[in-house]
Amino acid sequence: MKFSEKWLRDWVNPALTSEQLAEQLSMAGLEVDGLEPVAGAFSGVVVGEVVTCGRHPDADKLQVTTVDVGTGELLDIVCGAPNCRAGLKVAVATVGAVLPGDFKIKKTKLRGHPSHGMLCSFSELGMGDDHDGIVELPTDAPVGTDLREWLDLDDVTVDVDLTPNRADCLGIRGLAREVGVLNNLDVNAPEVKSVAPSIRDTLAIELEAPEACPRYLGRIVKGVDVTAKTPLWMKEKLRRSGVRSIDPVVDITNYVLLELGHPMHAFDLAAIEGKVSVRYAHPDEKLTLLDGEEVSLQNDVLVIADAQKAMAIAGIFGGQDSGVTAATRDVFLESAFFSPAAITGKARRFGLHTDASHRYERGVDPELQRTAMERATQLLLEICGGDAGPITEAKSEDHIPTFTIVTLRASRLLKVLGAEIAPQQVTEILQRLGFSTKFSDEQWTVKVPAYRFDIAIEEDLIEEVARVYGYNNIASAAPLARLRMYRNSEAKVSLRTLQQRVLALGYQEVITYSFVDPKHQALLYPNHTALNLPHPISVDMSSMRLGLLPGLLTAAGYNQKRQQPAIRFFETGLRFTPNSDAENGILQEPVIGGVAVGSEVPEHWKLGNAAVDFYQVKGHVENLLAANGATNEYSFVASSNPALHPGQGADIYHNDRYVGFCGALHPQFDKTFGIKGRAFVWELSVEAISTRAIPRATSISRYPSIRRDIAFVVERSLAAGDVLNSIEKVGANHIVELHLFDVYQGDNLPSDKQSLAIALTLQAADRTLTDEDVNASVNQVVTALETEFNAVLRDS
Incomplete structure (x- = not known):
């Protein structure tokens, strides 16, 4: 400001x-x-009066004037300003004057005619950008007076x-x-007197949206002269505050806004049909704004309307059809309190940022409307004349903000500031700020005035005391820190550990936005509803992500287009899922995910250039799952995820709990994200994989291990993992390790059968195993598989 x-x-x-x-x-x-x-640095500029003004005989655009500057002698001055005329009070730079830029005024001749000075424009005096004509001073400006002194420009x-x-x-x-x-000074505010009505004209006011506008005041002023000149003192105060003078009615409302901090608006009374209503707009309701632009309103936009149409966007911008013009004779003044929640974001939606919206979005004093109305009426009658009617007020007491009560403890004040301030001084500071204060039992009970929306908790009051007391008055003291060992659970796998594991696999970490393109996300997650932002940065960043895939795939496609054929990206972050049971209706879950595209290893003469496949990515995921030391508790099940290629995706479960997925991206999304080659993706819940099994120390066997290889013929549709899980559940004695080392499908086997070769490693902790021990364990496994899967032991 x-x-x-x-x-x-x-x-x-x-x-x-x-x-x-x-x-x-x-x-x-x-x-x-x-x-x-x-104003710029100038001297020698005085108030003058143009006595005569005529055309220059040798120049069409110049005028020859005689000017009285109070010296008893008229000055001949040549001027090129189109608004120069006899009887005008002007700013005259006399011979010897120095204008901004160290420009000295001298006697000269213009087209053969002598000129003993210069008639100045505002821009030539460093008082703005207006250079269309010379300064027009009020008729009561005293001739010969120093302009800088008369306008009080040492400001x-x-x-x-x-x-x-x-x-x-x-x-x-x-x-x-x-x-x-x-x-610690008193404030000398100008007296705002109530204007006694001289007419009885009023307009009915209806609050259809009291929660958005709990107080609205209106007043009719008739017989207003809109062609009247705004006083120079008001123009100067507006100019020095960065506001351009427009017409007296607008200037008055702007002046009240700057003086009191309260926005106001004036309507042309003749354009209002029936009552004034504060309501939400009808869907797609049209309104032509004061700048001539037509906007389409939605039903969450608050408007000021009459019985037939919307006249203005409440608290933001007026409408052209109801605006004050040179033909206006009667006006309707508005002074209202609009809830910040009803105004916030609406101006930006229409590409606007006005002085009114800037204040209403942050909150205005809900008790200031009548004062603003009286002040504006007082100025309007003084400058434009007319007759004022009574103030009409509509309000909803239930929705007007109430006073806040906050408690401040002396002990807390001392602890936070580190400075001991006398209770009497604290009380005085709070009272000077306008707070009603009562001190007892070493604490202050503070009633916060309505205009301080920002005071809500004890720390807010501490800040107020500190800034008024003076931060420089608080002695500097080195902070005292006591080191404390925090408990660190051995069972907790840190996010850093998971990230290091993925980095070791050749991935690079990326950070993408949590806001994604809703169209792309809908393709990847067709069965989920996303949270859409009401005021997004852009259209393609208007939806909160349901997972990491949109960001990872976009990043992969972006890099592939820039000559990076082999991509290994991973990311950790939150996914946002609407859930009525979660806080604020949105479930925020930390996840880790990755994408792999291109060759498995860099191009090499011996290693070749084979592309990454499902089993390699599945191995990456298993490596990550191994961080908690319980890989046998995880299972991979064929997935129906629409983002994955059918038959090439797996859902991952931990003891029957879904924790993530991995697999090949469905080819239909390659073009959407600009992917070249087959892309493989994975995503895991961080919470589900961040608890590890605590290692238990056991003695190491000193006796040799024995390996037995067995092969079974089973159904081709049977997953090898199910067979291995079954063997683990059997719990045969002495089996310490097993793994699948061969899968055969082909000659000598029916087309619906496959052979699975499994290696069993057996070892005892207290003795060397005998053939009887080994055979008993192997037979136990064979029997279990024959029973559960109808497996047949393969002889050759």
């Missing part, structure tokens, strides 16, 4: 220089971005970068209150 320092000092005037004031505001949390003079514009929580300082009123508190 920009404001004039002198305007602020009209309210409260501390004995500080401009730089000291800026430093004080910054240290109080109201960061000052810069100080800028309101600076202060640019304050307020954080969103300090909406109460988006006006001179709030800033003056802060400066008064910081300097």
Whole structure:
């Protein structure tokens, strides 16, 4: 927010220089971005009056004038401004004057005619960019007076970068209150008197959305002269605050906004049909804005409407059809409190950012509407004339924000700040901030004023005390840290451990956005509903991811297009699944996933250039599962995941609990993500694989192990894993290891049969096994497989 320092000092005037004031505001949390003079450095410029003005005989675009500057002698000055005319009060740079840029005014001749000075525009005085014509001063400007002194131009514009929580300082009123508190000074606010109505005209007001607009005030003012000139003092205050003068009605509402921090709007009364209604827009309702752009409104946009149409987007921008024009004679003034939740994000939806939306999104004082209305009415009658009607107010007490009660403990204040502040001083600070305070039992009970939306918890009050007390007044002290050993569970597998394992397999870690393209995600997860963002960064980043696949595949395709044929990417992050039982209706689960495309190993003369396949990726996943030392508890089951190629995907279970999947990406998605070659993907729940079995120490056998190889003929559809699991469940004595070393399908076997060759390793801890021991264990396995799978022991 920009404001004039002198305007602020009209309210409260501390004995500080401009730089000291800026430093004080910054240290109080109201960061000052810069100080800028309101006018350029010039001297010798006085108020003059054009006595005569005629065309230059030798130049069509020049005029010859005589100007009175109060010296008793008229000056001949040649001027090229189109708005120069007799009787005009102007800014005259006399001979010897120095304008911004060290430009000195001298006697000269223009097209043969002498010129003893210069009639100045605002831009030539460093007072803005307006160079279309010379400065037009009020008729009561005293001729001969120094312009800098008369306009009080020894002023600076202060640019304050307020954080969103300090909406109460988006006006001179709030800033003056802060400066008064910081300097222990009283604030001299201008008196706002109630304007007695001189007519009885009113408009009915209806609140159809009281939760969004719990208070709305309106007032009719008739006989307004919109062609009246905005006073120079008001124009200057607006200019020094970065606001351009438009017409007196708009200037008055802008002035009230800057002075009190409360937005207002004026409607052309003749354009209002029937009552005024505050409601949500009808679906696809049209409205032409003041800038001429037609927008289509949705039913979550709050509007100000009459009986027939929407007239304005509430708290954001007015409509063209109901706006004040040069033909307006009667106006309807609006002063309302809109809930920040009803306004937030709506301006950006329409590509707008207005002074009103900036304030309403952050919150305005719900008690300030009547004061703003009276102030605007007072100024309107003074400048434009007219007759004011009574104020009509519609409100919903149940929806108006109530006062917040917060407790501050003296012990907590001391612990956080590390400085002991006398209770009486703390009480004084809080009361100067406008808080109602009661101190007892070593704590303060604080009633927070309505305009301080940001005060909700004890720490907020501590911050207020600290910044007013002065951060520089709090002694620096080295922090005292006591080291404490944290408990580290041996059964916990850290995320870092999982990441290191995947890195060792040749993968590279990537980080992708949690926001993904909803179209791509719907293809990969057709049976799931995603959480869509109401205000996304862009359309292709408008959905929260249901898994890591969209980001990983997009990254793989992006890199392949940049001459990276072999891709090994993995990522750890959250997936977001709508779940009514979860906090805020969304389940956030940490997962780890990867994608592999291209050759298994770098190109090599001996190793070849074979592409990665399902079993290699499955091996990567098994390596990761081995981190918890319980690989025998995991099983791979044929998957029906629509993102995977049918018959080439597996769902992974841990003791009948689903933990993830792996497999080949369905070929139909290759073009979608720009994948070249077969892509293999996997994803696992981090929580499900991050608990390891605690190692148990056992004695190492000193006796030799014995290996027995057995081969079975079983159904071709039988999974080898089921056979191995069955052998483990049998629990035959002395079997310490088993693995599948051959699968045969072909000659000498029926087409629906296969041969599985399994190696059994047997060993005892206390003795050397005999043939009888080994045979007994092997026979136990053979019997179990014959019974469960109808397996036939193969002789050759």
